[in-house]
Amino acid sequence: MADVLKRIPVREQDAKERATNFEEVCYGYNKEEAMEEAARCLNCKNAKCIEGCPVSINIPGFISQVKEGNIEEAYKVIGESSALPAICGRVCPQESQCECKCIRGIKGDPVSIGKLERFVADYALENDIKPVKAEKTNGHKVAVIGSGPSGLTCAGDLAKLGYEVTVFEALHELGGVLVYGIPEFRLPKHKVVKKEIEKVKELGVKFETNVVIGKSTTIDQLMEEEDFEAVFIGSGAGLPMFMGIPGETANGVFSANEYLTRSNLMKAFDDSYDTPIVAGKKVAVVGGGNVAMDAARTALRLGAEVHIVYRRSEAELPARVEEVHHAKEEGVIFDLLTNPKEILVDDNGWVKGMKVIKMELGEPDASGRRRPVEVPGSEYEIELDTVIMSLGTSPNPLIASTTKGLETNRRKCIVAEEENGQTSKAAVFAGGDAVTGAATVILAMGAGKAGAKGIHELLSK
Ligand SMILES: Cc1cc2nc3c(=O)[nH]c(=O)nc-3n(C[C@H](O)[C@H](O)[C@H](O)COP(=O)(O)OP(=O)(O)OC[C@H]3O[C@@H](n4cnc5c(N)ncnc54)[C@H](O)[C@@H]3O)c2cc1C
Ligand code: SF4
Numbered sequence: 182m183a184d185v186l187k188r189i190p191v192r193e194q195d196a197k198e199r200a201t202n203f204e205e206v207c208y209g210y211n212k213e214e215a216m217e218e219a220a221r222c223l224n225c226k227n228a229k230c231i232e233g234c235p236v237s238i239n240i241p242g243f244i245s246q247v248k249e250g251n252i253e254e255a256y257k258v259i260g261e262s263s264a265l266p267a268i269c270g271r272v273c274p275q276e277s278q279c280e281c282k283c284i285r286g287i288k289g290d291p292v293s294i295g296k297l298e299r300f301v302a303d304y305a306l307e308n309d310i311k312p313v314k315a316e317k318t319n320g321h322k323v324a325v326i327g328s329g330p331s332g333l334t335c336a337g338d339l340a341k342l343g344y345e346v347t348v349f350e351a352l353h354e355l356g357g358v359l360v361y362g363i364p365e366f367r368l369p370k371h372k373v374v375k376k377e378i379e380k381v382k383e384l385g386v387k388f389e390t391n392v393v394i395g396k397s398t399t400i401d402q403l404m405e406e407e408d409f410e411a412v413f414i415g416s417g418a419g420l421p422m423f424m425g426i427p428g429e430t431a432n433g434v435f436s437a438n439e440y441l442t443r444s445n446l447m448k449a450f451d452d453s454y455d456t457p458i459v460a461g462k463k464v465a466v467v468g469g470g471n472v473a474m475d476a477a478r479t480a481l482r483l484g485a486e487v488h489i490v491y492r493r494s495e496a497e498l499p500a501r502v503e504e505v506h507h508a509k510e511e512g513v514i515f516d517l518l519t520n521p522k523e524i525l526v527d528d529n530g531w532v533k534g535m536k537v538i539k540m541e542l543g544e545p546d547a548s549g550r551r552r553p554v555e556v557p558g559s560e561y562e563i564e565l566d567t568v569i570m571s572l573g574t575s576p577n578p579l580i581a582s583t584t585k586g587l588e589t590n591r592r593k594c595i596v597a598e599e600e601n602g603q604t605s606k607a608a609v610f611a612g613g614d615a616v617t618g619a620a621t622v623i624l625a626m627g628a629g630k631a632g633a634k635g636i637h638e639l640l641s642k
Contacts, residue, residue, distance in 0.1 A: 186289025329357020
């Protein structure tokens with residue numbers, strides 16, 4: 182008899198082996214393991230886990246179907262609330278959402294809600310279980326800008342209600358951060374992302390790629406000349422930030438966005454594709470979030486010795502616990518309480534090293550985190566050939582600057598109501614990272630849902 186206090190472990194690729202390939206790290210549960218893990222759920226009446234889920238999936242509802250082996254039924258329960266479960270099951274920070282509220286977690290391990298969601302969603306993809314389409318369209322035309330999780334969710338929800346939805350995407354591939362940001366070894370592109378997007382297409386949503394709203398056409402033109410009655414902006418926060426230290430424009434300095442886009446979207450890690458990448462022998466990634474972990478683990482797989490340079494301590498690392506754990510297992514070195522002062526450049530304009538300073542934690546700042554302060558006289562130099570800056574991103578101002586009457590805030594984020602996505606401009610809605618700044622997949626999906634609700638309320642009057 183298994184110990185009910187412990188979760189059923191999930192199978193993973195060996196750390197040494199996976200550090201040299203781009204295949205998925207986590208293999209996920211098989212049916213037997215999923216049913217055994219599902220049996221640990223207490224089916225709580227007042228289920229706290231649901232409160233922890235930003236789109237309120239009926240968690241005990243789907244888990245009780247898994248327990249009985251009814252996987253298709255479980256998928257239907259999840260589908261009532263989430264359009265991209267195979268993605269969320271892989272990338273959501275469950276440890277700070279549903280799983281941290283799970284009653285089982287008080288005495289032992291919480292139920293592996295994320296891994297169960299992933300199992301159910303993968304089963305649906307493998308067995309081609311289709312979402313339910315609207316019987317007929319209602320004749321209303323809606324434009325969605327951006328094909329990331331917020332745009333896909335908004336488009337899918339509206340299509341189910343019968344709207345004629347067109348998604349406009351600037352890049353040549355659909356998926357936003359899911360294709361250009363999060364690497365293959367965490368989120369497979371063909372097996373998972375493409376297939377989940379196929380399901381949105383099957384609902385009747387049209388997609389136009391290589392269309393940059395604000396350049397190719399504008400929101401005002403879409404509404405005035407192409408008869409779109411409402412617009413949802415889900416354009417994300419893809420503009421990278423830099424530190425402003427000397428040497429930052431040297432060859433060999435990348436933003437994490439560029440590095441990951443080359444590797445993920447353009448497949449630069451595979452020699453049979455045209456886009457090149459400077460792999461680097463010794464790489465420093467500056468930052469401690471999910472994006473930094475992804476860039477570090479990518480550089481490692483391209484053959485480099487990789488250091489994470491982060492100015493706070495391990496406890497403050499903003500990345501998911503699982504990602505930090507995986508990065509360490511694979512051999513990423515953590516230079517904590519360390520901050521760059523200058524990038525050292527050789528006579529040919531290439532990075533040759535970085536001057537850094539040691540930090541210590543002082544008093545808590547406005548966010549409640551202890552503020553890192555420099556230790557006087559503790560500067561030293563490290564030798565490097567590549568630096569990847571992963572300090573966060575902000576929304577691109579292009580859409581706001583080309584749309585009449587669209588209000589933004591100090592951080593360049595579009596101002597929109599949380600419950601329905603309404604912006605300062607009539608019939609224009611927004612959500613996801615474009616509104617909040619860089620956040621999470623599930624919050625972007627929640628905002629896409631809210632936007633669809635707002636648009637439906639407006640157009641069904
Ligand atoms: C490397 C990386 C790792 C991450 N890891 C995680 C994780 O593990 N878990 C998690 O929950 N979150 C993670 N995130 C955050 C998460 O991916 C984002 O919060 C989420 O994708 C935001 O969704 P979105 O729909 O708002 O925007 P995006 O996913 O950014 O999509 C916006 C889309 O709009 C398009 N677009 C932009 N401007 C225009 C325009 N003018 N015209 C037409 N199209 C336009 C873009 O090309 C893009 O496709 C990660 C982010 C990155 C970068
Ligand atoms: S809180 Fe945990 S045990 Fe209770 S219903 Fe949710 S997953 Fe099951």
